[in-house]
Amino acid sequence: MILLTAVALTALAFYYVFHVPEQAAPAPEKSRVTFLQERKEVVYENLRDLNFEFKAGKFPPADYERMKASLEQEAALILAEIAELDAVRASSPEARKGQRN
Amino acid sequence: MSSLGSFALLLALSLAAYCFLAGLWALSRRESGSELLVETARRAGIASFGMVALASAILVVAAFRNDFSIAYILHHSNRALPLPYKFAVLWSGQEGSLLFWSLLLSAYGLVLRLRYRTDERLFAYASTVIAAVQSFFLLLLNFAARPFAATPGQPGSDGNGLNPLLQYPEMVIHPPMLYLGYIGFTVPFAFALGALAMRYPGERWIHITRRWTMVTWAFLTCGIFLGAHWAYYVLGWGGYWGWDPVENASLLPWLTGTAFLHSVMMQEKRGMLKTWNMWLIFSTFLLAIFGTFLTRSGVVNSVHAFAQSSIGDWFVAFLAVTLAACIFFYAKNRAHLRSEHRLESLVSRESSFLFNNLVLLVACFAVLWGTLFPVISEWVEGHKVTVGPPFFNKVMVPIGLFLLFLTAVGPLLAWGKTSFSSLRQNFLWPASGAMAIGVLLVATPPAWGAPFGMRPWQHISYFYSLMAAMLGTLVVLTVISEFLRGGRVIAAKTARGLPLSMVQLARRNTRRYGGYIVHFGVALVFIGILGSALNRDAEKEMSFGDSLALGPYNLVCRSYTQEETPNYSANIAIMDVLRDGRQVDTLYPESRFYAATEQPQHVPAVRSTLREDLYVVYEGQNPETGRPIIKAHLNPLVSWIWIGILVMASGTILALVPNRVAAPAALAAKQGADAQMHPAPVGAGD
Known part of the structure; x- marks a missing residue:
């Protein structure tokens, strides 16, 4: 009885592991643009937090302006790089082919 | 059944090892077709959970069925063991607890492997690492600490029992x-x-x-x-x-x-x-x-x-x-x-x-x-x-x-750089409140109660207790100030009352405000710990009618009794607790003797209030006089530790709740922020 159960368990495990029902698609690689979009979201969240904390009276105006300028500069750099990469992607042969279709 | 348990563990090891090796091979080669190998590795990881769960279930069932042919059950259980503790048999010994460890690890792995769509490649790497750890523990269970090892010779009719400390x-x-x-x-x-x-x-x-x-x-x-x-x-x-x-x-x-x-x-x-x-x-x-x-x-x-x-x-x-x-x-x-x-x-x-x-x-x-x-x-x-x-x-x-000080200070500082005016703005009233508490604790007469009348110059432990009280207050006040400030911003924008606004604030950024509640709990724990500097105890041989004075309490021995259960026999003292001459409680400290393990065990009786714990232990009988020995401890503020932990747990639960979705106005503002690179007007991180 135990032997039969053991054989059944092994067969079940083999079936489950190796019977992959459909062709597994390759997982996409994370692109630089995706990374920059994530980074942009973080900087925006930091800006929103800063704005809220300023309204809550945690920082004097001078500190707030300094921190805001620093974060906005960081956001600007990220946006510029995203725009640059988008432009490169738009001018790539695959993108042009896609536009023609 | 034990053979099936052993087989399930062997199969679990094979599956975990396959998950690790196939995952490692596929991820390091990254050739075409490796996606299929990654998928089979993921499935092997999932299947290994099933096998470990089966083995664990077999061991628990064996404990319930008093199957003493398994050495582990013989050494950690007995027939008279109450049913809930038969579950605890799974983790009460070396082999069983390693199996339990493997079960939990496989369960974590299962959740991870089922959620792989979040980021397939990253999850495949994480699954491979977890499979390596699983393989190690399953190797131990198969070759070094086998939970299903058979009892040598003829198994006895009853087991050795569970350690009394674990009951x-x-x-x-x-x-x-x-x-x-x-x-x-x-x-x-x-x-x-x-x-x-x-x-x-x-x-x-x-x-x-x-x-x-x-x-x-x-x-x-x-x-x-x-x-x-x-x-x-x-x-x-x-x-x-x-x-x-x-x-x-x-x-x-x-x-x-x-x-x-x-x-x-x-x-x-x-x-x-x-x-x-x-x-x-x-x-x-x-x-x-x-x-x-x-x-x-x-x-x-x-x-x-x-x-x-x-x-x-x-x-x-x-x-x-x-x-x-x-x-x-x-x-x-x-x-x-x-x-x-x-x-x-x-x-x-x-x-x-x-x-x-x-x-x-x-x-x-x-x-x-x-x-x-x-x-x-x-x-x-x-x-x-x-x-x-x-x-x-x-x-x-x-x-x-020092950590408590940083807990108070950290949330009030700005990212990047904090100016002096900002420091003054944020710290003035929390620091004043903490100082006021310090002065109160030192200046008030000791007769008012245990934590008052501290003399930090008399002993270093009083100094530490005073600092813990002041810094704990600083943490509590900074947390309150954070909630009040944020709540006021929300209240001004939504025209709601301050308490409702503070609730909304916490729901908008659960991680931050959950974290503050955890800090609040930490402060309560420290306040509870500071009481240990003022602990007192007393011990006495007590017959009927004898009394033992400790702090504001007077313990009077009313009588002694005995209890017999299939699992243990107990001597129980019945102690009346008097405060200011009036009876406020009755305590029943026990001295037990467990039959299966032949081990004694003291079970203290505790009267717990927010102010202090009266902790009474029946230490057994003096072998020379034959009189029972009672030891009592007066431990101030201990309850605050347990309350602090509950607060910490609540804060963590809040931090785990997803942020409430921003209101339409805030969403529009967020879109505006995307377009204009400016923050939304109210966010609290939402």
């Missing part, structure tokens, strides 16, 4: 909590090592593991404090923390894990401390394994430790291989961990996180040193030099107070 309701919860905490750190570790190995771009792996880490930390925190609560109510020595090596072992990953939880925010928000965080989570995982090694190898003596065994060598080898893998991937990909920002000022939120991390690491090192010193001294000098509570208290109390 307590909390023992059914404490080890699983602690294990969930220990093992849970495998998940962030696996993601961190995976992200480093694949040079994962960005910090999203931290975002993915944030909840895992918080849940794990919460389990470990609850596990540690349940252990302290158990020690307080079961061991009968009147305290809750004895700096025992096994207690310390649980504290080590908690300290580095707490440091990681804080510093990882700097990586998420500012792209800083990437290398530091990577090594913090590596250290946390290694310390969790190291703690397991200490508990199970017999290297240190402890009431909590398992018997001496040979599995210590396996753990040493595993620790060495894991450390080597961490060093290898760090050396190979360290350029990937460059910081995006530098520390601008020493007075900033970044620096407060950094100090917090350094202090936590110093604390970790001190605990590690004190725990290992007896082993090191024996190795170097040939005899054990014991390091007791005085060493730990001397070192850890100032460290704890």
Whole structure:
């Protein structure tokens, strides 16, 4: 009885592991643009937090302006790089082919 | 049944090993078709959970059926053992607890493998790392600590029974909590090592593991404090923390894990401390394994430790291989961990996180040193030099107070740099409140109650208690000020009342405000601990009608009685508790004798109030006079520790709740922010 159960368990495990029902698609690689979009979201969240904390009276105006300028500069750099990469992607042969279709 | 259990464990090992090797092969080669191999590896990982669950179920059923042909059941159970404790048999011995450990690890792996669509490649790496850890524990279970090993010879009609110290309701919860905490750190570790190995771009792996880490930390925190609560109510020595090596072992990953939880925010928000965080989570995982090694190898003596065994060598080898893998991937990909920002000022939120991390690491090192010193001294000098509570208290109390100070200060500092006017603006009234409490505690007459009338110049412990009270107040006031300030902004915008606005505030940024509630709980715990400087005790041989005075209480012995159960026999003292001449309670301390294990056990009786605990122990009979001995402890403020833990747990639960979706107006503002690169007007991080 135990032997039969053991054989059944092994067969079940083999079936489950190796019977992959459909062709597994390759997982996409994370692109630089995706990374920059994530980074942009973080900087925006930091800006929103800063704005809220300023309204809550945690920082004097001078500190707030300094921190805001620093974060906005960081956001600007990220946006510029995203725009640059988008432009490169738009001018790539695959993108042009896609536009023609 | 035991053969089936052994077979399930062997199959689980094969599946976990396949998951690891196939995953490693596919991810390192990245050839066409490797996706299929990754998928089969994922499925093998899932199937391994099924096999470990089956083996665990068989062991529990064997305990319920009193199957003493399995040596483990014979040694850790008996027929008269109450049913709930038969579940606890699973983790009450070396082999069973390793099986339970494997079960929890497989369960974590199962959840991870089922959620792989979040980021398939990253999850495949993490799954491979977890499979490696699973394989190690399954190797142990198959070859070094076999839970289904047969009883040599003819099994007896009854078992040896469960350790009496474990026959307590909390023992059914404490080890699983602690294990969930220990093992849970495998998940962030696996993601961190995976992200480093694949040079994962960005910090999203931290975002993915944030909840895992918080849940794990919460389990470990609850596990540690349940252990302290158990020690307080079961061991009968009147305290809750004895700096025992096994207690310390649980504290080590908690300290580095707490440091990681804080510093990882700097990586998420500012792209800083990437290398530091990577090594913090590596250290946390290694310390969790190291703690397991200490508990199970017999290297240190402890009431909590398992018997001496040979599995210590396996753990040493595993620790060495894991450390080597961490060093290898760090050396190979360290350029990937460059910081995006530098520390601008020493007075900033970044620096407060950094100090917090350094202090936590110093604390970790001190605990590690004190725990290992007896082993090191024996190795170097040939005899054990014991390091007791005085060493730990001397070192850890100032460290704890500094941490409490940072807990109060950190949230009020700005990212980047904090100006003097900002400091003044934020600290004025919390600091004034803390000073006022300090003055109150020193200036009021001692007759008003235990915590009052402190004289910090009389003894260092009074000074520490006073500092803990002041800093605890500072933390509480800074948390309140954060809620009030944020609530006022929401109230002004939504025209709601302040209490409702504060609730809305917490729901908009659960992580931050949940974190503040955790800080509030930490302050309560410290306030509870400060009471230990004022502990008192008294001991007396007591016959009927005798009384014992302790502080405001008078204990009067009403009578003694006996109780017989199939599991134990007990002598019980019936003590009336009088305060100001009026009876306020009756306590029943017990002295038990467990038949199966032939071990005595004192069960203290505790009258607990917010002000103090009256803790009474029936210590047995004086062999010379034959009179019963009663020992009573008066422990001020202990309840605040347990309340603080509940507050900490509530804060963690709040932090785990997803932020409430922003209102349409805020969403529109967010879109505007995307377009104009300006922040939304009200956010609290939403």
